[in-house]
Amino acid sequence: MHELSVVESLLSLALKNAEEANARRILSINIVVGDYTGVVEEAMSLYFGFLSKDTIAAGARINYTHVPAQLRCRDCDILLPLGRRDYRCPRCEGRRVEIVGGRELYIEAMEVE
């Protein structure tokens, strides 16, 4: 839902990096998106097309790599898929679990010319 502000930040970060590298055009941007950031691809692309149209990022493709959120049992130190209703470790039956991953939101790399 907050893709507009995410795209604004994404675009200014991409343009800054492109400028520092003396690039004339941004061809694609690879971003890493955690499942818990609430970022929806369709909305991102819509806003990106709109905001980038008068910049050197116009027409650039955004490639998404999604990072799932996982549970980690603090006692067994094993990773478990999220979605278990009770947040309980299947090995020790303990509830001392934490959520790891899923909050990532960064530009991994960009293709420029």
Add this chain to the structure above:
Amino acid sequence: MTPRMLDVKQSILGVNAAAAQMNRKLLDSHRVLMISLTSSPGSGKTSLLMRTIERLRERYRIAVVEAIAGSSIDADLIAGQNIPTVQIHASGACHLDAAMIRKGLAELDLHQLDLVFVENIGNLVCTADFDLGAHKNAVILSVPEGDDKPRKHPMIFLKSDAVLVSKIDVLPWFDFNLNAFSEVISDLNPAAKILPFSARTGEGMDGWFAWIRQSKEELNGGKDLQGAV
């Protein structure tokens, strides 16, 4: 020119994180404690703030930075308390960000304050991604919303220093299992203080006031300066 790859590895919300850090530094330099309040619409942020201002206004010099989404009905209530209030017009927005808070803080005389509350836009999802620069983040979940919300929207509960459960006066009529809820929160975020309360009956409010006092003492390095300039 031939296409080439640039290695970037930079956070997209890094600009917001940096702005949040600046807000915290600004507040630190004035020893002003900022607490953000986040919840779904209708969970009782404004009612909690009203009771809190009434109770603590003799002890602390309080200001409120208030998100206005659609109507100023909440802000008018707060302004009626006759304390410094900044209204951030954010119609259609789903969250406040650190830059908006920075503008809001600029309108306040921080020399004359001990405590700033931020009332965020009613939203448990988007608000979790944007650090505002508050020293403490409090999330409020009301009993009618159901005890399963930390499973659906865990991030805001993971990020919060205090998890408040509002409207506990209606617990007998809802399936909200306070014990099960508290267990899930303690498992996921052991550092979070769980504070059930009712703004209507006043039950549990003392725990919230004690938590604020303790947070103020932490900021002041162990001493509650109690309004000292």
